[in-house]
Amino acid sequence: xxxxxxxxxxxxxxxxxxxxxxxxxxxxxxxxxxxxxxxxxxxxxxxxxxxxxxxxxxxxxxxxxxxxxxxxxxxxxxxxxxxxxxxxxxxxxxxxxxxxxxxxxxxxxxxxxxxxxxxxxxxxxxxxxxxxxxxxxxxxxxxxxxxxxxxxxxxxxxxxxxxxxxxxxxxxxxxxxxxxxxxxxxxxxxxxxxxxxxxxxxxxxxxxxxxxxxxxxxxxxxxxxxxxxxxxxxxxxxxxxxxxxxxxxxxxxxxxxxxxxxxxxxxxxxxxxxxxxxxxxxxxxxxxxxxxxxxxxxxxxxxxxxxxxxxxxxxxxxxxxxxxxxxxxxxxxxxxxxxxxxxxxxxxxxxxxxxxxxxxxxxxxxxxxxxxxxxxxxxxxxxxxxxxxxxxxxxxxxxxxxxxxxxxxxxxxxxxxxxxxxxxxxxxxxxxxxxxxxxxxxxxxxxxxxxxxxxxxxxxxxxxxxxxxxxxxxxxxxxxxxxxxxxxxxxxxxxxxxxxxxxxxxxxxxxxxxxxxxxxxxxxxxxxxxxxxxxxxxxxxxxxxxxxxxxxxxxxxxxxxxxxxxxxxxxxxxxxxxxxxxxxxxxxxxxxxxxxxxxxxxxxxxxxxxxxxxxxxxxxxxxxxxxxxxxxxxxxxxxxxxxxxxxxxxxxxxxxxxxxxxxxxxxxxxxxxxxxxxxxxxxxxxxxxxxxxxxxxxxx
Amino acid sequence: xxxxxxxxxxxxxxxxxxxxxxxxxxxxxxxxxxxxxxxxxxxxxxxxxxxxxxxxxxxxxxxxxxxxxxxxxx
Ligand SMILES: Nc1nc2c(ncn2[C@@H]2O[C@H](COP(=O)(O)OP(=O)(O)OP(=O)(O)O)[C@@H](O)[C@H]2O)c(=O)[nH]1
Ligand SMILES: [Mg+2]
Numbered sequence: 001x002x003x004x005x006x007x008x009x010x011x012x013x014x015x016x017x018x019x020x021x022x023x024x025x026x027x028x029x030x031x032x033x034x035x036x037x038x039x040x041x042x043x044x045x046x047x048x049x050x051x052x053x054x055x056x057x058x059x060x061x062x063x064x065x066x067x068x069x070x071x072x073x074x075x076x077x078x079x080x081x082x083x084x085x086x087x088x089x090x091x092x093x094x095x096x097x098x099x100x101x102x103x104x105x106x107x108x109x110x111x112x113x114x115x116x117x118x119x120x121x122x123x124x125x126x127x128x129x130x131x132x133x134x135x136x137x138x139x140x141x142x143x144x145x146x147x148x149x150x151x152x153x154x155x156x157x158x159x160x161x162x163x164x165x166x167x168x169x170x171x172x173x174x175x176x177x178x179x180x181x182x183x184x185x186x187x188x189x190x191x192x193x194x195x196x197x198x199x200x201x202x203x204x205x206x207x208x209x210x211x212x213x214x215x216x217x218x219x220x221x222x223x224x225x226x227x228x229x230x231x232x233x234x235x236x237x238x239x240x241x242x243x244x245x246x247x248x249x250x251x252x253x254x255x256x257x258x259x260x261x262x263x264x265x266x267x268x269x270x271x272x273x274x275x276x277x278x279x280x281x282x283x284x285x286x287x288x289x290x291x292x293x294x295x296x297x298x299x300x301x302x303x304x305x306x307x308x309x310x311x312x313x314x315x316x317x318x319x320x321x322x323x324x325x326x327x328x329x330x331x332x333x334x335x336x337x338x339x340x341x342x343x344x345x346x347x348x349x350x351x352x353x354x355x356x357x358x359x360x361x362x363x364x365x366x367x368x369x370x371x372x373x374x375x376x377x378x379x380x381x382x383x384x385x386x387x388x389x390x391x392x393x394x395x396x397x398x399x400x401x402x403x404x405x406x407x408x409x410x411x412x413x414x415x416x417x418x419x420x421x422x423x424x425x426x427x428x429x430x431x432x433x434x435x436x437x438x439x440x441x442x443x444x445x446x447x448x449x450x451x452x453x454x455x456x457x458x459x460x461x462x463x464x465x466x467x468x469x470x471x472x473x474x475x476x477x478x479x480x481x482x483x484x485x486x487x488x489x490x491x492x493x494x495x496x497x498x499x500x501x502x503x504x505x506x507x508x509x510x511x512x513x514x515x516x517x518x519x520x521x522x523x524x525x526x527x528x529x530x531x532x533x534x535x536x537x538x539x540x541x542x543x544x545x546x547x548x549x550x551x552x553x554x555x556x557x558x559x560x561x562x563x564x565x566x567x568x569x570x571x572x573x574x575x576x577x578x579x580x581x582x583x584x585x586x587x588x589x590x591x592x593x594x595x596x597x598x599x600x601x602x603x604x605x606x607x608x609x610x611x612x613x614x615x616x617x618x619x620x621x622x623x624x625x626x627x628x629x630x631x632x633x634x635x636x637x638x639x640x641x642x643x644x645x646x647x648x649x650x651x652x653x654x655x656x657x658x659x660x661x662x663x664x665x666x667x668x669x670x671x672x673x674x675x676x677x678x679x680x681x682x683x684x685x686x687x688x689x690x691x692x693x694x695x696x697x698x699x700x
Numbered sequence: 701x702x703x704x705x706x707x708x709x710x711x712x713x714x715x716x717x718x719x720x721x722x723x724x725x726x727x728x729x730x731x732x733x734x735x736x737x738x739x740x741x742x743x744x745x746x747x748x749x750x751x752x753x754x755x756x757x758x759x760x761x762x763x764x765x766x767x768x769x770x771x772x773x774x
Contacts, residue, residue, distance in 0.1 A: 011729070062729035096755055097731045251721065255728045282758070283741065290742045290751065384760040388748025391762070397749070491723050491765045495730065496751060496758035 003052040004164045009078060009105060010089035011098055012036055012060025013497050015117040018147040019089055020044055020055045023157060027509045029057055032374040033500050036060070036401065036419035039070040041077055048157050056083065064104040069418045069426075078108060084164050086112045087156070092122035092129060092144065093498075095270055099262040102138070106172070107209075109200065111163050112140045115156055119146040121498075126273035134269045139172030148503070175264070176208075176257050179244035183237035184208055190233055196226055210234055211241065213250045282377075282498045289378065295385045306369040307466060308459035311446065314362035315455060321361070325354035326633070344534060347622045352530025355618030355634055356522045356611045359443035364515050366439055370408045371510040375502035379404065380494060387492050393474040394481025396420055397492050399429045403473070406436035407466070408514065410663035413438075414670045422490040428480050430671050434659045434684060435473030437466055439514075440610035444654050447614060451635035452647050469655045476687070521611065529612050533605065533619045536579035545572055574620070593653065593692040594646035594700070603653065609660045645699035649692045656688035701773060703738075704747070704766035711739045712771035719768045727769075731755040738771070 008016045012035030021029050024046040030037055042057045058077055059070035078086070088105050090098035095116070105112060116122075116129060134142045141159045145152035175181060187207035198206055198220065209217040211234070221227050238250075245253045289298060329350045336342040373379050379401060387397025398420055406413035413433045420426040437445070445465055449458040549569040556562050574580050575597070582604075583597030590600045598620045606613035614634075621637040638647070658664060658681055668677040706712060714736050717724055727733070731754045741758065742751040751760050 063725055065725065094755075094757060097729060097757060100729055251725070255725070255733065259728065259731075259733055283753075286742055286751070286758075290744070292743060292745055295744065380760070384749055384751065385744060387760075387762060388744055388746065391748065397760075397762075489764070491719070492749065492760070492762040493723065493726055493730070493765055494760045496760050498758075 001047075001050060001052050003054055004085065004160065005054045005056070005083040006085045006087055006160060007056040007058060007077065007081075007083045008087050008089055009058055009074060009101075010060060011062055011091070011101055013495065014060065014089050014091040014094075014098065015147045016060065016089045017042075017057050019087075019115060019117055019145065019153075020057050022147045022150050022153050024053070024055065027505075030510075031506060032379070033377045033497050033502075034374065034379045034401065035495050035497070036070060036398075036416070037374075039073075039415050039418045041073055049161060051161065053157075053160075061101070063101060069421070078105070084111065085160055086110050087115050087160065088112055089115045089117050092116045092118045093125055093127060095129070096262050096266040099265055100258050103174070103258050103261060106138070106140075106174075109205075111166075111169075113156070113159050113163055114138065114140055114142040116142060116144045117147055119144045119151060120149045121146075128271040128273070130269045130271070134265065137173050137265055137268065139169065139174075174261055177244065177260060179240055180211065180257055183211060183240055186237060187211070187230070187233055190230070191226075194226055194229075196224075211237060212254045280498075285499050286381070286496075290381050290385055295381075296389075299382055299385060303466070304460075304463045306366070307463040310362050310365045310369075310442070311449070311459035311462050312455070314359075314365050314446070315450075317361040318358055321358050322633075325350065325358065329354070343538070344531060348531050348534030348619055349527055351618040351622035352533065352615035353522050353527050355447075355614045356443065356526050357519070359446055359614070360515065360518060362442055362446050363439050363518055364511060366442060367408060367511045367514045368507065370404065371507045372502065373404060374510075375500065375506055377497045377499040380496050383494060384496065390474070391489070391492075393478045394485075395428060395474065395477045396422070396425045396490055398494060399425065402429055402433060403436050403470070406433040406438060408439050410434060410436075410438050410659045411666050414663065414666045417670065420490070422488075424481075424485040424487045425490055427671060427676075428477050428485055430667060430676075431480055431680060431683065432473035432477050433667075434663075434680070435469050435476065435656065437469050437655055438610065438659065438663075439518075440660065441654055443611065443614045445651060447617075447635055448638070448647055448651050451639045452644055465651060465655060472656070472687075472691075521609070525609060526611055526615050529605065529608065530615050530619055533579065533612075533616050536582075537574055537577045537620060539577060542573055542576055545569065545576070579620075592696070593689065594643065594649045594696040595653075596642075596646075599642070599646070599650055603650075603657070606654070607658060607661065609662070610654075613654065645696050648699055649696035652695045653688045653692040656684055656691060658684045701771060702767050703752070703769040703771050704750070704763050706740045706750075706771065706773065708740050708743050711737065711774040713737050713774060714769060715772050716770035717768065718770070719765065723765065723768075730757055730759050732759065732769070737774075 008020060010016050013033065017029040017038050018031045021027055021031065024044055026044065026046070028044055029042060036059070038057055038059045040059070044055045044057065046053050056077070058074040061071040061074040064075055064078065086105060086108070088102050090102065102114065114134070116131070122129065129144060131142045131144055141163060143152055143156045143159050145156050147153070176184065184204060184207045187210060188203045191203040191206060196203070206217065241253055242248050245256055247253065289295060329346050332350065333342055333346045336345065383397045383400040386400050390397050390399060401419065402413045402416040405416045410433055413436070414430060417426050417429045417433070420429060445462055446458070449461045453461050546569070549565060553562055553565050556565065575584070579601055580597060583601040586604065587597045587600050590603070595603070598617070602613045602616040602620070605616045617638070618634055621634055659667070664677055664680070667680060668674050671677070703712070714732065714734055716734065717727060717732070719727065732738070736754055738752045738754045740750060741753050744750070747763055749760055749762050750766055751758055
């Protein structure tokens with residue numbers, strides 16, 4: 001089967017990723033309504049008419065000479081890699097500026113198809129595009145598509161086939177300004193007279209590149225004798241262009257020329273019927289959402305609402321899950337006769353995995369919130385609103401995007417920081433992403449706030465935890481900016497996308513994928529960790545202790561005191577287990593913060609993954625459980641065994657300390673070395689310790 | 701006058717852009733070039749950031765960047 005390698009290029013937020021999704025009929029690529037959703041080259045394969053389509057999704061790029069790190073990815077790929085066809089995706093409702101990139105892409109001299117995406121929106125806005133005319137001018141096939149309604153997608157696939165198979169190219173009819181055309185002709189004629197040719201470039205193309213001072217062409221022509229005669233012609237031509245454009249900056253001349261061409265093409269092919277007076281919906285919404293005075297309060301209110309819902313709405317299914325897990329444990333317990341197996345499964349696996357699964361509803365609500373933020377277009381507005389505030393703390397407004405992503409999971413957040421152009425802004429952002437508590441920490445908070453504050457206050461406390469984490473992050477950013485990463489401020493210019501009503505499928509897939517991976521993690525990694533914790537907390541066997549208590553119990557006749565003795569035995573055994581020994585070893589370090597060895601061990605286990613904190617607590621308290629069957633057993637146990645001050649101090653520590661192993665690895669990669677991970681470890685541990693210590697001492 | 705001196709609702713034509721090369725390229729790809737018309741859509745508190753519309757594209761920028769753009773009010 002033949003493979004066609006197709007690369008999608010276009011400005012940010014024009015729907016490249018969504019177009020690949022609809023072409024391939026999958027939902028594999030992340031889509032969001034802001035610039036910089038895709039930050040890494042991503043590949044996806046599917047079959048079409050007996051051909052293998054290998055699609056490459058690139059980060060959006062405003063112009064081919066990249067500006068930020070992820071734009072460089074696009075630039076490098078387009079200029080250096082081998083591929084068959086470029087699909088240049090354009091936003092039909094913003095054709096003029098999208099065409100600027102098209103003009104640059106044409107210079108790559110590759111087979112190309114233009115996909116005018118968002119046809120549905122264009123229709124709604126009364127924009128008509130003359131596709132045939134555009135084809136004639138630009139000289140490449142043009143297809144009107146909508147990744148949303150899938151109209152034109154099949155046609156686009158056909159066109160890609162055709163273009164990939166065809167050898168010849170249609171001639172383009174792009175015309176520059178009169179002055180430029182005059183000089184192009186002069187150079188072109190000279191080259192033809194000399195019988196000169198270079199690669200597959202036409203003489204007209206060579207002339208254009210010479211006039212735009214394309215470095216590569218000068219390099220190639222450097223040793224050619226023709227250069228000697230060419231030089232005075234070029235110099236004269238440039239003089240002419242300088243006076244015509246009133247500047248000696250060739251880049252600016254090029255920009256002017258391109259802009260004029262784009263405007264020309266737009267004028268000839270686009271017919272806009274919109275009545276001018278009417279305010280667009282986006283403008284109306286912006287009147288409220290980025291209102292000078294209301295903007296920030298509205299944002300805070302929405303965040304508060306989200307956490308309120310996360311707790312209160314999440315509590316309903318949580319109850320059911322808790323009961324289901326409880327009865328499942330009982331059922332399994334009463335049906336397994338082998339004591340060892342029963343204990344591993346009930347106290348290890350079911351308690352550990354169950355403790356994590358319990359919080360699935362909260363996680364889902366949180367992810368719905370984040371998905372809404374990402375897909376409606378509100379994200380960029382918040383970056384806009386917060387830039388002034390962020391700027392005071394030495395952060396860039398755009399940092400908001402990775403930081404918000406960090407509320408879901410730190411791994412994509414670290415990668416999202418690539419949209420920041422300045423290396424220092426990026427590093428600072430990387431360092432403080434961990435202060436944005438990720439979804440995996442949510443279960444810990446929900447567990448502790450539920451246990452120690454009661455249902456009516458828990459939502460507020462949850463909000464407070466997230467906000468104070470974020471504020472702390474800002475303060476840390478300021479410190480880092482002043483002490484470590486001094487330097488120039490990066491300009492803030494950012495496109496504000498149109499508000500879009502997110503489709504149900506879009507939200508569903510984002511949330512579903514995240515929920516699925518949460519459950520999958522619970523079923524694999526957390527399960528393994530729970531068994532490990534159980535084993536470590538149960539062994540080695542302690543026959544001496546057993547015998548001692550056996551004797552004591554036999555002497556008792558009172559049921560109550562027998563039970564107390566039995567519990568005492570369990571506790572003692574656990575304290576002497578491997579896990580107990582590890583805990584005791586590190587307990588002194590955490591004792592000033594009010595943590596006992598069980599909390600210490602769960603924090604340490606949490607370095608692997610934050611969900612493990614909860615599963616470890618689940619296992620540890622299940623082993624020591626005095627088997628009472630009321631709901632929310634773990635929360636109940638915690639409240640019984642841990643003081644209020646210790647609990648809050650624990651929350652504070654969890655808020656600040658090192659993210660999970662997977663995230664730490666990504667951090668090291670993104671920051672540029674394990675050296676940075678060591679810094680991060682020290683930075684977060686010291687901060688966490690100090691803040692927990694203060695909290696504990698105040699509350700004690 | 702400077703773009704940063706405009707208020708919400710004002711319209712203007714761009715006369716000159718004094719930014720660094722990088723920023724100029726970026727602005728140009730938004731359609732912010734000499735001669736284009738813009739309107740100010742929103743300002744944040746203390747005018748730290750402003751939202752402008754050029755050619756149907758909404759762009760957010762900081763006051764410092766807006767200071768580098770010379771405009772003529774309409
Ligand atoms: N109405 C409509 N919306 C679309 C269409 N295609 C994409 N969108 C929306 O446009 C936004 C951007 O889509 P993405 O696929 O993430 O854009 P992208 O080009 O990959 O963006 P970057 O990765 O940031 O460069 C999303 O909100 C989509 O829902 C379309 O054909 N019609
Ligand atoms: Mg994308």
